[in-house]
Amino acid sequence: MSIQSQMRRITVPEIRAHKDAKPIVCLTCYHAHTAKLLDRHVDLILVGDTLGMVIHGMETTLGVTVEMMILHGQAVMRGSQRALVVVDMPFGSYEESPEVAFHNASRIMKEAGCQAVKLEGGTRMAQTIRYLSQRGIPVIAHIGMTPQNVQVLGGFKTQGRTPAEWPALEADAKAVTEAGAFALVLEAMAEPLAARITELVAIPTIGIGASPTCDGQVLVMEDMLGLNPNPPKFVREYAQLGPVIAAAVEAYARDVRERRFPGSENVYPMKKAQ
Numbered sequence: 001m002s003i004q005s006q007m008r009r010i011t012v013p014e015i016r017a018h019k020d021a022k023p024i025v026c027l028t029c030y031h032a033h034t035a036k037l038l039d040r041h042v043d044l045i046l047v048g049d050t051l052g053m054v055i056h057g058m059e060t061t062l063g064v065t066v067e068m069m070i071l072h073g074q075a076v077m078r079g080s081q082r083a084l085v086v087v088d089m090p091f092g093s094y095e096e097s098p099e100v101a102f103h104n105a106s107r108i109m110k111e112a113g114c115q116a117v118k119l120e121g122g123t124r125m126a127q128t129i130r131y132l133s134q135r136g137i138p139v140i141a142h143i144g145m146t147p148q149n150v151q152v153l154g155g156f157k158t159q160g161r162t163p164a165e166w167p168a169l170e171a172d173a174k175a176v177t178e179a180g181a182f183a184l185v186l187e188a189m190a191e192p193l194a195a196r197i198t199e200l201v202a203i204p205t206i207g208i209g210a211s212p213t214c215d216g217q218v219l220v221m222e223d224m225l226g227l228n229p230n231p232p233k234f235v236r237e238y239a240q241l242g243p244v245i246a247a248a249v250e251a252y253a254r255d256v257r258e259r260r261f262p263g264s265e266n267v268y269p270m271k272k273a274q
């Protein structure tokens with residue numbers, strides 16, 4: 001029998017119950033201290049593979065590994081107590097077969113201790129989503145602009161801009177719902193299409209640059225904090241932490257150079273010599 005912590009985490013069925021109800025609040029997060037700050041305010045924390053770009057300075061998410069996702073997932077789990085924590089499956093860890101996907105997803109769930117995984121793709125990933133969810137792995141699907149597919153799409157572009165593109169994206173949404181995904185991220189998707197898909201499917205949609213009618217919203221935390229010098233157009237910045245950090249570091253550097261830094265006697269008071 002395990003010792004239960006005082007605080008109970010939000011569950012997958014509770015997230016599922018947000019369909020047509022109170023919007024799901026979701027942010028990405030990759031480390032323990034920020035997870036602690038977010039935890040009271042969000043329903044869902046996504047350890048997104050955007051960490052490759054945001055934390056590790058990569059050009060795309062393609063170089064992110066399962067080990068990186070586990071490491072950051074563990075940090076977020078240690079920092080949070082309440083929010084449901086979902087970890088992204090990185091490029092190359094799930095596309096080959098449902099069995100490979102199960103191997104990597106179960107490793108992520110066990111080693112990170114998270115409650116669910118997210119993977120990119122619609123109809124083409126439906127069989128894998130069914131395989132995982134029937135074996136105890138809750139899955140969030142992600143369609144529209146799928147960054148792991150950036151080379152095929154030819155860049156980070158809004159999807160569904162012409163109605164001719166809509167049937168395929170609607171079919172994707174239906175396929176992942178029928179396969180057992182418990183929520184669906186719609187990224188960089190034309191607003192009327194995202195609204196149609198939200199009406200169409202029985203699971204909550206979580207928009208990012210999609211539609212305010214989605215059943216929830218997600219943003220990359222560093223984008224909404226003003227830490228990204230080049231954020232996507234749809235991002236609303238709720239703070240400007242870039243200049244705040246730069247000013248603090250400048251003040252620190254000045255103190256160090258002018259020898260105005262406190263000595264250890266102020267930090268660890270010592271006994272007076274007899």
Ligand code: KIV
Nearest residue numbers: 028048049050208218
């Ligand atoms: O990796 C990520 O952070 C994501 C969000 C942008 C939805 O998938």
